[in-house]
Amino acid sequence: MESTSLKHLFSSYERNEKLFDEIFDKDNNVKQVYQKIFELYSGQSIDDFINLNNKSKSSFFNQGITFQVYNDDAKGHEKIFPFDLFPRIIDADEWKTIEQGVLQRSKALNRFIWDLYHNKHIIKAGIVPLELISSSSNYLRQMVNLDPPGGIYNHISGTDLIKHSDGKYYVLEDNIRSPSGVSYVIGNRNALKRALFGVFNHYQIHSVSNYAENLLEILESVKPKGVDVPNCVIMTPGVYNSAYYEHAYLAKTIGIELVEGRDLVVENDFVYMKTITGLERVDVIYRRIDDVFLDPLVFREDSALGVPGLFAAYKKGNVTLVNAPGTGVADDKAIYTFMPEIIKFYLGETPILNNVHTYHCSKPDDLKYVIENIQNLVIKPVDEAGGYGISIGNKLTKAEIEAVKKVVLEQPRKYIAQPIMSLSVHATYIDENKSFEQRHVDLRTFALLGNNKEFVLKGGLTRVALKKGNLIVNSSQGGGSKDTWVLKK
Amino acid sequence: MLARIANNLFWMGRYVERVEHLARFMNVNYFSSLDAPTKLSRDRQFVLRSISKMAGDPILDDKELIEEHILYNVGLNPDKPYSILQGVKCARENANSSRDLLSSEFYESINKFYHFVMDYPKDYFVNSGLHDFTTHVTDQTSILKGKMRGTLLHDEIYALIKLGINIERATQIARIIKTKYEDAEKTAEVKNKPLKNSFEWTTLLKCTECYDMNRRLYKKTPTQLTALEFLIVNTHCPRSVIYSLNQIHKHVQILDPLKVHEKHSAAFLISKMRCEYRFKTVEEVQDDVKGFINQTLNTLVEIGAKLETEYFYH
Numbered sequence: 001m002e003s004t005s006l007k008h009l010f011s012s013y014e015r016n017e018k019l020f021d022e023i024f025d026k027d028n029n030v031k032q033v034y035q036k037i038f039e040l041y042s043g044q045s046i047d048d049f050i051n052l053n054n055k056s057k058s059s060f061f062n063q064g065i066t067f068q069v070y071n072d073d074a075k076g077h078e079k080i081f082p083f084d085l086f087p088r089i090i091d092a093d094e095w096k097t098i099e100q101g102v103l104q105r106s107k108a109l110n111r112f113i114w115d116l117y118h119n120k121h122i123i124k125a126g127i128v129p130l131e132l133i134s135s136s137s138n139y140l141r142q143m144v145n146l147d148p149p150g151g152i153y154n155h156i157s158g159t160d161l162i163k164h165s166d167g168k169y170y171v172l173e174d175n176i177r178s179p180s181g182v183s184y185v186i187g188n189r190n191a192l193k194r195a196l197f198g199v200f201n202h203y204q205i206h207s208v209s210n211y212a213e214n215l216l217e218i219l220e221s222v223k224p225k226g227v228d229v230p231n232c233v234i235m236t237p238g239v240y241n242s243a244y245y246e247h248a249y250l251a252k253t254i255g256i257e258l259v260e261g262r263d264l265v266v267e268n269d270f271v272y273m274k275t276i277t278g279l280e281r282v283d284v285i286y287r288r289i290d291d292v293f294l295d296p297l298v299f300r301e302d303s304a305l306g307v308p309g310l311f312a313a314y315k316k317g318n319v320t321l322v323n324a325p326g327t328g329v330a331d332d333k334a335i336y337t338f339m340p341e342i343i344k345f346y347l348g349e350t351p352i353l354n355n356v357h358t359y360h361c362s363k364p365d366d367l368k369y370v371i372e373n374i375q376n377l378v379i380k381p382v383d384e385a386g387g388y389g390i391s392i393g394n395k396l397t398k399a400e401i402e403a404v405k406k407v408v409l410e411q412p413r414k415y416i417a418q419p420i421m422s423l424s425v426h427a428t429y430i431d432e433n434k435s436f437e438q439r440h441v442d443l444r445t446f447a448l449l450g451n452n453k454e455f456v457l458k459g460g461l462t463r464v465a466l467k468k469g470n471l472i473v474n475s476s477q478g479g480g481s482k483d484t485w486v487l488k489k
Numbered sequence: 490m491l492a493r494i495a496n497n498l499f500w501m502g503r504y505v506e507r508v509e510h511l512a513r514f515m516n517v518n519y520f521s522s523l524d525a526p527t528k529l530s531r532d533r534q535f536v537l538r539s540i541s542k543m544a545g546d547p548i549l550d551d552k553e554l555i556e557e558h559i560l561y562n563v564g565l566n567p568d569k570p571y572s573i574l575q576g577v578k579c580a581r582e583n584a585n586s587s588r589d590l591l592s593s594e595f596y597e598s599i600n601k602f603y604h605f606v607m608d609y610p611k612d613y614f615v616n617s618g619l620h621d622f623t624t625h626v627t628d629q630t631s632i633l634k635g636k637m638r639g640t641l642l643h644d645e646i647y648a649l650i651k652l653g654i655n656i657e658r659a660t661q662i663a664r665i666i667k668t669k670y671e672d673a674e675k676t677a678e679v680k681n682k683p684l685k686n687s688f689e690w691t692t693l694l695k696c697t698e699c700y701d702m703n704r705r706l707y708k709k710t711p712t713q714l715t716a717l718e719f720l721i722v723n724t725h726c727p728r729s730v731i732y733s734l735n736q737i738h739k740h741v742q743i744l745d746p747l748k749v750h751e752k753h754s755a756a757f758l759i760s761k762m763r764c765e766y767r768f769k770t771v772e773e774v775q776d777d778v779k780g781f782i783n784q785t786l787n788t789l790v791e792i793g794a795k796l797e798t799e800y801f802y803h
Contacts, residue, residue, distance in 0.1 A: 063593065064585075064600040239585045251589035258589040263491050274492045276645070276744065276800040 082480030101353030138328030150451030206458035221450035230283035266309030502653025504580035659733035755795035
């Protein structure tokens with residue numbers, strides 16, 4: 001059988017001119033950073049590529065880098081998180097902006113949360129409205145006036161970025177509760193190294209394997225007062241959690257215990273874990289369970305995942321929780337719109353990364369613009385979560401546009417509007433068509449903040465929407481991922 | 490080391506060992522019976538009952554057994570707690586819970602093993618895949634043990650897995666002896682031949698992978714005496730009960746070397762049992778083999794329970 005070259009596959013690559021392509025420029029030329037890899041891939045036949053693709057799939061499967069899917073028969077089926085062999089490449093200059101930008105946001109958010117739970121200067125200054133905070137279910141009154149060790153709330157941040165059709169990065173959201181995905185960054189790199197080791201010789205790529213040791217240093221930097229060498233643990237909801245692989249992976253690579261709530265006990269406001277030789281004190285808990293499940297005595301009474309008395313121990317400063325409880329107040333949609341002001345207020349700096357512009361319908365000028373341009377905007381209610389009540393302008397009929405106008409005009413304060421963002425596209429191998437096609441991608445970055453220490457992983461999780469035209473990259477919606485190379489200077 | 494995880498490691502070891510013995514028992518009994526010298530030993534019904542009994546599901550009535558059903562139940566039936574499939578599933582679940590402590594190499598092996606068993610076609614298995622499946626299972630368990638030995642730290646984690654493996658091994662060897670002893674009794678009864686020269690002793694040794702070494706040591710066809718001596722009190726035979734007891738004794742001390750002085754602790758019970766075994770002769774055992782084996786099994790259960798209360802439930 002005659003093999004067709006990969007380049008041949010690219011010859012059927014359809015470019016939508018309106019979209020920003022990560023690999024090809026406007027004139028259909030391969031961009032400089034991608035030239036070498038494109039050349040190298042072209043030397044391979046389709047059959048070789050299919051073979052490689054299957055091998056990388058089974059590699060993930062055998063390593064147990066999977067998540068569970070439940071069907072009608074109630075039996076869990078294991079699925080791999082689809083992985084694409086064509087990496088995303090980010091050059092050193094572009095990365096510098098991203099790195100500085102996400103760090104800036106993390107720091108500003110940390111100052112912001114501190115302020116919210118202490119003096120509330122930003123509210124007094126009239127920058128962020130009080131209702132936004134008081135109405136937030138993620139604002140924990142138990143955290144008021146509480147000083148977390150090292151003054152850090154959001155030790156671990158996962159900022160999601162997209163590249164718009166203007167070629168600029170925009171922040172989509174900041175995840176500062178317990179962002180996941182970092183194990184896939186490392187898993188993807190390993191898989192790509194196994195599959196395409198020859199390619200790596202031609203690029204100077206930053207390693208992603210130093211995440212674990214940096215995370216440990218961050219955890220140790222926020223140890224409770226009076227502790228010399230802290231005992232750090234990771235707390236997981238258990239093996240049935242969809243991110244369990246990540247919890248186990250991190251515990252293993254950091255070399256610390258992976259505990260569940262039932263392994264911990266609080267005595268005299270100190271936290272201990274139950275070991276084979278009795279109780280052992282725990283100082284820092286990187287918890288991967290939500291605030292509400294932490295402690296049934298303080299939050300949800302029916303929580304079987306948490307530890308009774310944990311919050312009291314935290315309040316006394318005898319244990320550090322990472323991330324701190326109550327950080328969720330700062331990563332919701334409404335707060336997002338104030339991020340540029342928040343950065344200016346606390347750091348006195350101009351935001352490095354763009355926020356998607358937001359029109360507040362409460363402002364007359366903005367309202368006027370929104371009403372005149374609904375077809376080009378996404379209209380969102382400020383107080384709804386989970387995507388409820390969102391209208392995407394270009395998907396609406398004329399009648400629907402009129403209906404939205406009416407609703408917005410009735411209660412303008414309740415609505416915000418944003419331009420419809422276009423995610424950039426990246427060549428992605430599509431199994432069923434045996435060819436490369438344009439697919440939308442985003443980028444999750446991982447930033448760490450500690451006591452006098454900060455770190456941004458030089459890499460990230462490029463998530464790709466595998467369905468044609470789809471903008472939703474989440475794995476639950478059939479999304480996959482790519483290895484992300486950050487080049488050295 | 491977390492008490493809960495210690496429990497997981499211990500049971501992972503037990504399940505890995507358990508499926509190995511069950512798979513081998515199935516394989517050897519089924520295939521060696523095909524050309525066995527006596528009619529009863531060759532009888533399918535007799536063999537299927539023996540397999541089912543060993544798996545922990547003795548068939549008490551005289552009903553005609555359907556071969557496919559028995560093989561499926563013991564091999565791949567997800568609803569039978571004793572099936573090989575369930576055993577592998579439990580082993581891997583326990584490995585999942587303690588995944589952060591295990592090497593990636595070991596985890597990948599147990600994960601592949603799990604997928605092999607889960608994906609094995611049922612129809613093929615009961616019709617012609619018995620040999621393929623059971624030998625694959627025993628090979629995989631050997632690989633797992635190799636990865637344990639070669640890639641894990643030989644610390645308390647390893648000690649806990651080895652404790653599980655050796656308690657299970659002593660238990661399974663004792664159960665195999667018991668099952669084959671009863672088979673030997675039955676065939677001797679039918680043929681009116683002496684029990685000591687039964688063909689079942691050969692099968693017993695093959696079920697435990699001891700036949701070749703037994704021949705090498707005794708240089709004759711296995712008898713009741715040589716088979717039992719080899720499997721119970723020979724300290725050089727890695728399948729013998731005493732060998733496992735020595736291993737249990739060694740590894741329990743890694744957890745806590747001082748516990749042995751505590752009356753009625755697990756370490757104390759193991760030392761006591763081991764001493765009794767060390768000075769036991771097969772001649773003393775032979776008059777009441779079943780009684781001796783039952784006593785062995787009971788003590789092992791007691792030791793297992795002690796370990797649980799001492800280490801796994803703080």
